[in-house]
Every structure is written in structure tokens, then in C-alpha cells.
Amino acid sequence: xxxxxxxxxxxxxxxxxxxxxxxxxxxxxxxxxxxxxxxxxxxxxxxxxxxxxxxxxxxxxxxxxxxxxxxxxxxxxxxxxxxxxxxxxxxxxxxxxxxxxxxxxxxxxxxxxxxxxxxxxxxxxxxxxxxxxxxxxxxxxxxxxxxxxxxxxxxxxxxxxxxxxxxxxxxxxxxxxxxxxxxxxxxxxxxxxxxxxxxxxxxxxxxxxxxxxxxxxxxxxxxxxxxxxxxxxxxxxxxxxxxxxxxxxxxxxxxxxxxxxxxxxxxxxxxxxxxxxxxxxxxxxxxxxxxxxxxxxxxxxxxxxxxxxxxxxxxxxxxxxxxxxxxxxxxxxxxxxxxxxxxxxxxxxxxxxxxxxxxxxxxxxxxxxxxxxxxxxxxxxxxxxxxxxxxxxxxxxxxxxxxxxxxxxxxxxxxxxxxxxxxxxxxxxxxxxxxxxxxxxxxxxxxxxxxxxxxxxxxxxxxxxxxxxxxxxxxxxxx
Ligand SMILES: [Ca+2]
Numbered sequence: 001x002x003x004x005x006x007x008x009x010x011x012x013x014x015x016x017x018x019x020x021x022x023x024x025x026x027x028x029x030x031x032x033x034x035x036x037x038x039x040x041x042x043x044x045x046x047x048x049x050x051x052x053x054x055x056x057x058x059x060x061x062x063x064x065x066x067x068x069x070x071x072x073x074x075x076x077x078x079x080x081x082x083x084x085x086x087x088x089x090x091x092x093x094x095x096x097x098x099x100x101x102x103x104x105x106x107x108x109x110x111x112x113x114x115x116x117x118x119x120x121x122x123x124x125x126x127x128x129x130x131x132x133x134x135x136x137x138x139x140x141x142x143x144x145x146x147x148x149x150x151x152x153x154x155x156x157x158x159x160x161x162x163x164x165x166x167x168x169x170x171x172x173x174x175x176x177x178x179x180x181x182x183x184x185x186x187x188x189x190x191x192x193x194x195x196x197x198x199x200x201x202x203x204x205x206x207x208x209x210x211x212x213x214x215x216x217x218x219x220x221x222x223x224x225x226x227x228x229x230x231x232x233x234x235x236x237x238x239x240x241x242x243x244x245x246x247x248x249x250x251x252x253x254x255x256x257x258x259x260x261x262x263x264x265x266x267x268x269x270x271x272x273x274x275x276x277x278x279x280x281x282x283x284x285x286x287x288x289x290x291x292x293x294x295x296x297x298x299x300x301x302x303x304x305x306x307x308x309x310x311x312x313x314x315x316x317x318x319x320x321x322x323x324x325x326x327x328x329x330x331x332x333x334x335x336x337x338x339x340x341x342x343x344x345x346x347x348x349x350x351x352x353x354x355x356x357x358x359x360x361x362x363x364x365x366x367x368x369x370x371x372x373x374x375x376x377x378x379x380x381x382x383x384x385x386x387x388x389x390x391x392x393x394x395x396x397x398x399x400x401x402x403x404x405x406x407x408x409x410x411x412x413x414x415x416x417x418x419x420x421x422x423x424x425x426x427x428x429x430x431x432x433x434x435x436x437x438x439x440x441x442x443x444x445x446x447x448x449x450x451x452x453x454x455x456x457x458x459x460x461x462x463x464x465x466x467x468x469x470x471x472x473x474x475x476x477x478x479x
Pocket of ligand 1: 366367368369370371386387388389390391
């Protein structure tokens with residue numbers, strides 16, 4: 001069947017695509033303000049596989065029957081997609097062209113599963129996905145070239161309909177560009193770092209989405225989470241590589257997130273102010289949901305290290321680095337499963353869960369206030385610069401990981417015991433620094449400026465720099 005419109009503006013309406021048995025061809029006038037609305041229903045109790053492109057729509061039923069619709073000069077297109085209980089249907093949107101305005105409204109039912117593949121879009125196009133009813137919706141972005149063909153704005157609008165569960169998945173694995181990712185409240189923006197690519201940003205706005213998963217490429221991905229989205233958990237998957245070039249900065253979280261794979265750097269907290277007149281913000285200030293990290297990265301907490309920086313108090317054990325007393329939101333069962341899968345605990349309200357033994361290390365830089373770092377059972381190496389002020393550092397029962405600590409100017413205290421190699425700089429000052437070494441069997445001895453053994457490991461040695469006569473070193477036996 002061929003339907004040709006001579007009108008300036010024409011609405012084509014297909015109430016049920018499954019009722020089109022032959023090939024149907026719709027031709028709009030060349031002015032192109034033409035509109036198509038089509039309902040896509042699977043056969044009762046069955047699934048379907050729909051593919052929509054700029055000029056073509058096909059529906060394949062589970063029994064193998066096909067329905068075809070061709071359209072020309074129709075750039076406003078509204079797809080109404082339905083799904084059946086216990087069935088997984090798929091709606092694939094091939095990259096729309098310039099000026100194509102696409103609306104997809106999917107209606108699920110309890111137990112239905114609908115997969116939306118949005119493989120790309122052009123700079124002047126627009127895609128809106130509206131999700132209604134119960135059931136699961138998975139929205140996949142990207143294709144075999146990653147997001148190189150995704151250059152428009154997409155809105156994913158979930159609803160609070162009972163039993164609805166929405167998951168956005170971004171597959172950028174095969175994207176060969178260096179990318180910048182900015183996650184903000186209710187959305188994210190992806191831009192190419194190389195302006196020579198002349199590609200438009202990819203913007204996604206979402207609401208009512210419980211989960212966002214991103215698969216990153218091995219190219220340099222510069223990722224910043226400026227803000228979390230209440231009710232949304234993030235899963236970031238980076239490949240495991242020898243020389244990682246990607247970085248993640250987490251400024252704020254509202255819910256739990258998990259990051260896996262190799263990174264050059266994982267930063268917690270905002271960038272430190274460039275002016276010494278500004279205090280900066282303690283790294284865990286904005287962390288309201290647990291961050292779990294499993295991979296090789298230099299983990300950096302340096303958001304406030306000027307003279308006016310606020311006091312910062314950290315605690316650390318074999319899996320957790322946290323701000324003293326902080327109780328961020330625990331993961332949902334879905335996220336708990338992801339966190340458990342990388343061998344981290346799921347019931348610890350901890351700012352940063354760190355998997356040990358896979359190459360992660362921690363660097364902490366604090367400022368002029370009196371800061372503290374209390375570690376018991378640390379299992380990743382730590383480098384700390386505590387700045388000025390009367391700082392306190394405690395390092396007990398470490399799993400033979402090294403620590404290198406600069407206590408800076410001020411009357412500082414250090415307590416160390418049952419540990420591996422520990423290098424401390426007491427600061428080039430006249431303040432009285434107090435060092436306490438704890439032991440329970442073999443009393444350590446002091447030779448020049450080294451104290452050993454401070455533990456049972458081959459490298460259990462404390463080396464002290466800037467140890468002046470006024471500084472005290474006590475060796476105490478645990479009762
Ligand atoms: Ca300090």
C-alpha cells in the first residue's frame with residue numbers, strides 16, 4: 001500500500017503495526033512537517049523485535065512474522081511500544097538524521113522486560129523516551145563505535161508507576177576518542193576532548209532511573225561526578241590495563257556507586273582551590289553514598305590543603321577509608337551484588353571501600369588545621385602530607401603495606417606498631433613532636449634515626465626525618 005500526502009503537513013497514524021500485512025509506504029510532502037504515530041504491540045503472550053530508522057520501521061514477531069513500514073519525509077515520529085508479561089521485547093532506534101524528532105513511549109506490565117537500544121543520533125535531532133507502567137526497562141546507548149554516532153540530547157523519563165525499574169547502560173567500550181564525562185543531578189554530558197573531532201556533545205537527562213552503568217574504553221576518559229542523583233546508583237566499569245590513562249573525580253554522591261578497573265587517578269572531593277585564601281572542602285563532605293572501588297589507581301584526597309583548610313579526620317582499616325563518624329547511604333540489593341562480586345563488604349557505611357591487593361594506593365594531603373589519620377589494619381599503601389598544625393597519625397596492624405607521612409610544622413603525634421615500613425618526617429620545626437612505638441614481644445631498638453623492628457615483617461622499620469632534640473620517641477609495651 002502506498003499513501004502519499006500532498007498536504008503541507010500530514011499526520012499518519014498506525015493504530016497497530018501488527019495489522020499491516022503487506023509493505024506499507026508513507027510519503028509525506030517535501031516541506032517535511034509530517035508526523036507518524038505508530039503503535040507497536042507484540043502478539044498476545046509473546047515478544048517482538050522492532051527496528052526504527054529514518055525511513056523504515058520493521059516489527060518481527062516471536063513466530064518469525066515480519067511487519068514492514070516505509071516512510072519518506074516524516075521527521076516527527078512517535079513510537080508507542082507495548083510489552084507483555086514474562087517476555088523480553090526489544091526496540092532498536094538506529095541513528096535518526098538531522099532534525100528528526102523522536103518520541104518513544106513504552107508501556108510495560110508487571111513482569112515485562114523492554115530493551116531500548118539507542119544506537120546514535122545526529123546533532124540537530126532529539127530523542128525522548130517516556131517509560132510508563134510496571135516492568136523493567138533497559139536503555140542501551142552506544143553502538144560498535146561507542147558514542148561516536150551519539151551527538152544529540154536524549155531524555156529518559158521514567159515514572160513512579162509501581163513496579164517500574166529503569167536501567168540506563170552506556171556502552172562506550174569501542175569509542176576511539178578521548179572523552180570528558182560530566183555527571184550532574186539528573187543527567188550526564190559526554191564530550192570529545194579533541195576539538196578536531198568536531199563532534200557535538202551527547203547529553204542525557206533522566207528521571208526515575210534507578211541504575212546507570214557505563215562501560216568505558218581504554219582511551220583517556222576524564223570523568224567527574226559533580227552531583228549525584230537521589231535514587232540513582234552508578235556502576236562504572238573501566239578495562240584493566242597496564243598503563244591506565246583514565247581518571248575519575250567524585251565530588252558528590254547521594255547513593256552508592258561502584259567503580260572497577262584501572263585508573264590513573266581516583267579523586268574524592270572537589271578540586272582544591274588555587275588560592276591560599278580559600279579553605280577548600282574536606283574530601284568526604286559531599287559523599288552521601290558509599291563509593292566502592294576495585295582496581296589499580298592512585299586514590300587522592302587533596303581537596304583542602306591550603307593554610308585555611310578545615311580540620312580533616314580520617315579513619316582507615318583493611319577495606320574502608322572514611323571521614324571520622326561519616327555514615328553514607330548503603331547500597332541497594334542490586335548494587336550490593338555488584339560490590340560483593342568484587343570482594344568488598346556490602347553492609348559497611350563507609351565513604352570509600354577499597355579492594356586491597358590489586359594495585360590501589362592512597363595519597364592524602366591536608367592543610368593548616370590539626371588533622372588526624374587513624375589507621376588500624378590498613379591494607380593499601382598510604383602517602384600523607386598533613387600540612388601545618390598539630391596533626392595526629394596512627395598506624396597499627398598494617399598488612400605490610402608501606403606508609404610515608406609528612407607531619408609538617410606543628411606539635412604532631414605519631415603512634416605506630418605491628419607494621420611494615422613507615423617513613424615519617426616530623427617537620428622542620430621547634431615544636432615538640434611525640435612518637436610512640438608499640439610492641440608486645442621484641443622491643444625495638446633505636447639506631448641513629450631508625451627504629452626497628454616495629455612489626456614482624458622483613459621491612460618493619462620506622463625511619464624518622466627532622467628528629468630534633470625536643471622531639472620524643474617512646475617505646476611502649478602493650479599490656
Ligand atoms: Ca595539618
